[in-house]
Amino acid sequence: MKRRAFLRNGLMALGAPAVLPVTTGDAAFLTPRQSRQSGDLIRLSSNENPLGIPPGSKEAIVGGIGDGNRYPGNSRRALQEAVAQRHGVPINAVVLGNGSTEILQMGVQAKLHPELRLVAPAPTFEDVFEYSEPHPWIDLKPVPLLPDYAHDLTAMEEATRGAPGPVLVYVCNPNNPTGSLTPVEDVEAWIRRAPDNVHFLVDEAYFEFVDSGSYRSLDKVAFENPNVVVARTFSKVYGMAGIRLGYAVTHPDNARALQAFAAGTNCNHLALVAGLAALRDGDWVGTSVGANLESRKVTYAVLDELGLEYLPSHTNFVMHRISGDLREYINRMREAGIRVGRPFPPMLEFNRLSFGLPEEMERHAETLRDFRRRGWI
């Protein structure tokens, strides 16, 4: 429901038609209907890691159950230290989140202001828009992606001009749902010349999957600049979507400001010990990224074979063309036992497909071939 409302608003702002397919969303919120589809479907819908969580994290969870009755203290501190060390920043530059989505929520809430403007690419990950929904006065400025699916930084910067109050800029790099990159040096240059009222929330959820020599994190820039937050998650490469853990790197002053919007003792003890074990596993990221590349290959091959355009992916999902109605395509895939990604208007000729295990992608490939035989794509 939240998502739908955003999509409608967002699209109207883009001048697109207001009648849209209804999405189901990744998570079950209030309405019963939303969680029912999961069943035994192959889940290629939510950019989860099909390998599961790292073995060391599983052990850490089992080992942590005995302290499950205690409010986390030491485990929280240990993870903050490990994250700080990983990014080469002091511990007070790290804010932990109940998933990186809580970081995005803090990022929006910490900038709430009667004249707040929110500038974001479109389409992109919906959460910042969802967190702005309860505050309908926020001036939303969705900015269409460039033809190469990078953020249109020029137009986004233009959209920040003349703002009567603070501006929050959401940068999702690589971008979800397009899997595409925006040149980091251009983002950084904009940050350096931006006036004080412009704040940046940089989402690097898919950082580890990027296949580009020129890509890098803006963690150090965030540490130096109270107007910049870098958000990271354990849900993707570390496979911990259901365990809920993420964090922000930012200037200590801003870290304090964000922290005021955390939900109390926000991270659970099992996530904290699992996250620490994951960071200490020197092989996991390579294993995980390698498996993702295998699956990517299988899927690229069938898309090439069928002549279905796709956007080169820097993530654990790919946006590819379908033909025909997207909602019908999603339903047919579900009938075939596969749950694929939700609609991301205005890209309604594309489907976002998350990479599962290679054998799951083979099954998906066979299904696509079958759809072609039936004339559905």
Added chain:
Amino acid sequence: MKRRAFLRNGLMALGAPAVLPVTTGDAAFLTPRQSRQSGDLIRLSSNENPLGIPPGSKEAIVGGIGDGNRYPGNSRRALQEAVAQRHGVPINAVVLGNGSTEILQMGVQAKLHPELRLVAPAPTFEDVFEYSEPHPWIDLKPVPLLPDYAHDLTAMEEATRGAPGPVLVYVCNPNNPTGSLTPVEDVEAWIRRAPDNVHFLVDEAYFEFVDSGSYRSLDKVAFENPNVVVARTFSKVYGMAGIRLGYAVTHPDNARALQAFAAGTNCNHLALVAGLAALRDGDWVGTSVGANLESRKVTYAVLDELGLEYLPSHTNFVMHRISGDLREYINRMREAGIRVGRPFPPMLEFNRLSFGLPEEMERHAETLRDFRRRGWI
């Protein structure tokens, strides 16, 4: 830091001196200092359940690890259904929280308004005040407890009068840190006559420990009235403080309003399956409450023996008198290997002591006797 600021504000509002002992808080937030004390101390500080989490919940967590890489869907739905059934309300009257503290946060945020007034007993659990801190325009009205430590409902109702905008009333019943009850029928009567601008956030965190025939939940009242939220937690009787799970019961319209302030997929899968197993364990509440009564007995006995006044407890902690400086007392207890509760101004002649295992309470009793011999209490 957040807590300290509140205490200062709260106390100034009560006309108490502004110079206060520095508290350490239950949870480690940003500052390194805060999590260090836990070590191998006996923790009688945070109203945790010394029995740990229920055996079935432990099994459920181990069984749930394999789905830790998936955003929770079915487990979320299953818990919502179980909670709804328990309270005899439909599923859309239930909002899940990352601990009940997130419910309190949603409760404050959903009522944010330039002229919001917050009425709460003093002292009480600090979280609603903490969540109001980033919004310094909120008009805080702490209302001292009655001589019997019940909420002063008359004075609280008086404090809602003449408000230019919405009023949020926090009711903590039983109250933390005093463990005392406020007559439910009086709260309900107030709710029924309150004007539309007055909203109630009723915290029943310690519901199961109450030892009174006239006490009951306001869950049904909350379901019928969009102005009322009842908050519950799995942290206390179910021993899941580190796993993070709580919920709200409220009118479906208000549930939707609260949900908009949830941090995305806010509950972790392990908490959801553990919570469901806990609800299905027909013996746990009795076991847990029984163990608490044993510990309570040990502590009452030593307090009686030493002539230290205490407030009859309806919770898993007791507020008892000390003599001398509270901060010094807390430090001395820590040196003796026991972490006791933080200061709750203005009750600085009292210490809040959480009930651990009976043998831990024996150790605490011995320490108290030793303190008496040394002339410290």
